[in-house]
Amino acid sequence: MSDSTNPNATEQGVTRRWFLGAAGSVAALASAPKLGSTAPARKSANDKLNLAGIGFGGMGASNLRNLESENIVALCDVDHDYAANTFKRYPDAKVYTDYRELLDKQKDLDAVVIATPDHTHAVISMAAMKAGKHVYCQKPLTHDVYEARSLAQAAKETGVATQMGIQGHSMEGLRLVCEWIWDGAIGNVYEVDAWCDLSYYPWGHAGWSSKWGTRPTDTPAVPASLNWDLWLGPAPERPYHPAYHPAVWRCWWEFGCGMMGDRGAHTLDPVCSALKLTQPTSIEATSCGLNPDTHPLTAIVTYRFPKREGFPPLKLTWYEGLRAPRPEELDADIDMPGEAAQSSEEPKAPSCAASTAAARGCCPSRSGKHTSNPRRRCPESPARTSWTGSAPARPVTPPAPTSATPGRSPRCACWATSPSAWTPASSGTPPT
16 A cells, blocks of 8 residues: 555555665664674684784784684785885785795795786686685675686586675675565666766875876886785886876776775675676776776766576666766655665666665555565575674664754765665765
8 A cells, every 4th residue: 555645655655755764774783893792602722713914004904803802813915105004904824925936935825815906806816726825805706707707617526715805795684675676676677877976086185096197208217115016917018107006996997996896896896696696698887087007087887788597678777977868757856875775676767765885675565564674595605604793683663763964965875776665775985
């Protein structure tokens, strides 16, 4: 039944404003430093994994802190000054500059954590797998499609455990999103718009944005702490310049994957998982501000997917550096999030539900009453228990509704919606 007294209720009684509030509440809970209230059981030294960190001047440092229940026995980074704080944090770890030397000499190693720039993910992951080491590699997994296929084949052949570092994929929210959609909570999905309005332009406007938008011609001296040749790795040779390192390499074609690989990896993850996407049948793209050196300032990329396992054909459109068109049914006092995905139940009939970006939760209701939890279909992530503590129990009901406040919408979000329900789906942060 519909709620005739509530202008925000959908035909089946689901309140759009309710879902927006629920999304924010769930996202706040999900942003806590650790999942669960029960600490992992203490292990003896012999029961712990021997781990190495490769590249930890940025996100890798956080990854290693989350693994301090294990033995961090080796550290490798090509810039010892940039990674100095992490070297100091683990004074007993052996220190390396070249990952090849680490894999050759560190015979007690069980697994590696890789958080180098995108262009070196594949070569280091491949070397580690061939050495028989388990691999946790930060997103995006690789710099191009060929590398991704090569790593998938190597993982199959070597039999080692592998995981890509999309934090939200290890959380309960993504599993709830999948299970609600698989239970038909929002009906068939025919279209998805996903976006991130962050841009590398104006150049240098943020810590992750290079101050240079074209390849510099001057050749400053290489810092004494940096092995520039190892930093370049498989990329074509070019002189060192602070336009690339530290932390500002993402916009450059040779080193980064642009906003799609940086933010799209988070925003599109619950979409790919819940809708069981495989290879597209076609891809179309248009862009603005493109040059031979850097990713575009804005782009629109459209993927078309065939029928899949009970799902109809899908049109998926990715917008970067701008936002998708504002849905007609979005309340006037609700801001469009800066990063999100939205879906429609029928072609050309989007109905928008808000959420926040790394797959935080999905809470449909009927006639103002909370529904029961969906049937468990997704297995618990091994990372939930082995790396971040025991997983919390599933909530019996979704969070209580809260009012939307103009100007307070989440910076990062993933929307999954239809005319029959609003669905919180995902959240994240600007690039780090």
